[in-house]
Amino acid sequence: MHRCTQSPLFGMLFILIAALSASANSWGGIAVIVNPSNPIESLSDLEVKKIFLGRITRFPSTNQNIRVLDQNRESDIYKQFYEQTIGFKLSKLTRFRAAFLFSGDGVLPVELSDSAAIKEQILSQTSAIGYISEEHIDESVKVIYVWR
């Protein structure tokens, strides 16, 4: 009887913990991806930061120019990528990018609606680089950096 009264409680706790774990796992990491034909195999933290801040316009050790793709600016992954991976607060990033654009320094990243659109562009452009959540990785793209 005693065991009987405890079982539902343990069961509920187990379900709660499992749900929380699943939720944490679904967030996962962020993968930086390129077209499979891109010769780049990996990037360092510093190279990723410089590429997404426009300070490098060619893939390292290649003559291949870079076309940066961004996730929707309203998305969580956009915020997470720039604030945590790149280390720029969004307000600072917005001013930084406005200065970059209006001074004539270069072109801003192309903003796409979601991970599927990023992968679609990556497939059609060898010069493209973008980021998606780890759970959206598949064999159609090459992962060159993962942030967790």
Add this chain to the structure above:
Amino acid sequence: MRFRSSANTLFLASSLFSTGSMLSLHSAHATTLGKVTLNGYFSFEYEKTVSGDDKGDKAGSLDTDLLDLVFNIQATSKLRIATDLTWEHGSASEDDRGNVAVEYAFAEYLINDHITFRAGKMFTHFGIYNEIHTAKPATLTVKEPLSTNKNNKFGSELRFYPRWNTGIALRGRDDLGEANIDYIIQLSNGDTQSDVNPYEEDENSHKAVNARVRYATLDGLRLGLSLYSDTMADGTGTGEEVKLKSYGLQLESPLAHNLNLELEYVWGRVENSVTGDELDRSAYTLMLFHNTTSQLTPYVRYEFLEPNDEIDDDEGNIVILGMNYMLDKNLYLKFELDRFSTEAQNAKHAGADYTEFKSSISIGF
């Protein structure tokens, strides 16, 4: 009457805020049409003199400040054509109102990250603010600094350097580990004081030289040095020429506790080539701002101009207190009070002291 003026100002400020609040902005996308990318911004302003001498905008004015479009055309992987077009103050050419300007229009050929060639009309890349003077989403304040950037409207006879130039440029950048260094060298027609269009024709054989080098780290520190040198006709038709030299120092740095600093200092000399008369002048802009939240940034800016160091009482200064609020991802509201103070011999304001309220909405896209 004063109460009524203040009430009107408050009413218009709150209207401006409400208008901004009602705008529902979705994410700003760079619009792409194949090889062409379109960005830009719109800004709307209100300003009114609220106290002091009879200067500034006494009536209180609403201003369709700017519509700005930036096109980037990636013709090939190495060749980019870029232009920034502005329509200022609701331009209407038939009535000779407002202003339409090509802020820049150039072609750029990329050899690699270290070397890029550019030709066309471009900003004079001097210091922090000149190259972003139209970029209202990039600046916290409502207006660019007068003392360092529009000093001819604050007591100087000539600007420290022209806004734009037409010519050729070499620019590039290099990695220094966590930091990087970038440079630009521009060779151009320079400016004129006559009707000659310097973006089409040079009035003398001298070419202007501008150069800037900057050191930047990824955490936001940036230190730079600039130089501008030109010789131009003095505009009187006598054949006399004016030599213009300006040197600049810029510093942008994060400080402690979300506090940040921006400093631009310019020193310049104007020399008459026949008489040898020299005029030295200097100016600086110092701004502190605090990223209080991801949306709210209060700021204080102090500007100082010494138009001629041979004249004791011609100086001017401006103190600005304001706040920049990012209402949505690309929608900024700005409110500030600008206190202008000048000495008696100041050529433009002649001892005037007054305070203006300024506000704006700017929307980037």
